[in-house]
Amino acid sequence: MDDKILREKGRVVRHSIVELLEHWAIALSGLALVLSGMFEMPMANRYYISSVPGLAWSADFIVSLKVHYAASIVFVAAALFHAVYHGLRGDRGMIPRKGDIRTSIEVVKSFFGKGKEPPFHKYLPEQRLAYVGMVVIIAMLIVSGLVKTWKNIYAPDMSYTVVLWATWVHNIGFVLFVLAFLAHMAAIVLKPNRPMLRGILTGAVSLDYAGHRHPLWIAEIEGAQAAKGEPPAPPTEVASVPGEAEAPPDDAAGETEALPIETRESPSPAGNDAAAQKS
């Protein structure tokens, strides 16, 4: 795990540059794929999109196929890079854990003022579940897209059954991808989640936010740093007691009852090391 507490800056490094590049490569190429994929339907002319100045190309299926192909090079390479890179490193932070479904329901309820959030690891339980959903959708799109590409270039007369499967998996995958994207945007709009936006833009989140909402993650980082023999951090930062976090926004941190970080119940360094290896 490359996550790090930068106490002097009041931040926690949440994503490495590699992870940021992966995320934005998938996100931007994915949006280009959605747009060019929609233009592969005969809609630009019917809906006068191609009449809009600058969008005349949208009715040209060959141009939109080129854009679709070009974006999918980035999309496919980034997705497989992600799988292999993190698979070999043993990163497991986004793999769902036991009880994630139940906890996710509690968390969603808390967004609407019912009950309190439990303390989080690096990722929210619904983030881990959403990750699996996105993996399935992206895998559907990539496999079916590669079959369709192979057919376009080398085998226009391949088995009709295979072509129909690939087509419908791709089309359904498209709808699911768009829905997942909208859900992703909706999640970041929710006030308690907003501090994480900074994480995916800059790689770091505020230590106040992380200390209050992700105390288990902070404990893991501290455990990992302790295992490496790094000096313990001075007890200047604040964190709420696990179980009592109220997920305050950045600017509301000071209003929460604060306790020195050492007072939190924390696993042994050895245990932390194991946890860190898996995050």
Added chain:
Amino acid sequence: MKSNDIPTLSRRSFLKTSAGVLAASGLAWPGNVQAGEPGRLATLIDLSLCDGCTDREVPACVSACKTINRDTIPPVADPIPVPWPRKTVEDWSRKREVSDRLTPYNYLYVHRAEVEQDGEPKILFVPRRCMHCDNPACATICPFSANHKHENGAVVIDQDLCFGGAKCKTVCPWEIPQRQSGVGIYLHVMPDYMGNGVMYKCDLCNDRLVRGEQPACIDACPKKAMLIGLRREITALAEERARQMNGHIYGKDENGGTSTLYVSPVPFERINRTMKKEPGRPGMKPGVERQMAATDAVGKAVLASPLLGIAAGAAGAFKWLAGRKSRLTEGGKKDG
């Protein structure tokens, strides 16, 4: 030229071919089923033989095609939903008898070309229909795969899956498929906002091919101006006939190659000049390029992109693992 001098393909040979194609059709994995390989069928249209059936009201091939497809299109919705926002409705249901252009009810017509050969005026008759291309963009980029090139070479639209968006017509160099609004699956989804009918065109009488029969137009031709057979045999036959008549071939290289080879004693450039290129009446420009070819290079890069991602991921992870190992080793030395 006497028909006796013309190399021919017997009906018996065609039937053997069909049986072979049927036997092979169980094998479907790509790589061994590329269009143009042995086992594919092709047709030959010999313009030196076609006389346009001028003694008939409608040429025999056109008439046979119309007869066999009389009930292909189901009853049309009345009224036909008007699509939004572009209010294009194409209804040929009240003009089914039209036989001098392509329509949803007419998949074959015969063009009359007044040309010159050796300074003498000459009239040629050119049967026109879908060319059944080797790599047909109309089929490969149909959003619902309602259009497909089958292993026997026939490019067939499944009217139960087609939404009638006419993308196939847009990407076809000859704009062959024709739309009938008010029929098809789109009526049951969102007829006002998505789809606009079903696209129709020649399917090479695929049902008949599957039964080991010839396409109706070929069966009906009194001059034997049209033939069907194994692709390599048809190609050899077309080349032989072109050589004998010091003539020309159309369809061998056009749009990346097709399953329809026209043989003519007159250059196709000259025949093309007699064509008006109106809706339903395609031109015959020699050397038409396959538009999709422009996407092949980047498409091949797409196929390579998984390897790129895997290699980069493995390299990145091993670099990280090596770095961690050396850090651990250094840490161990310090501790020691």
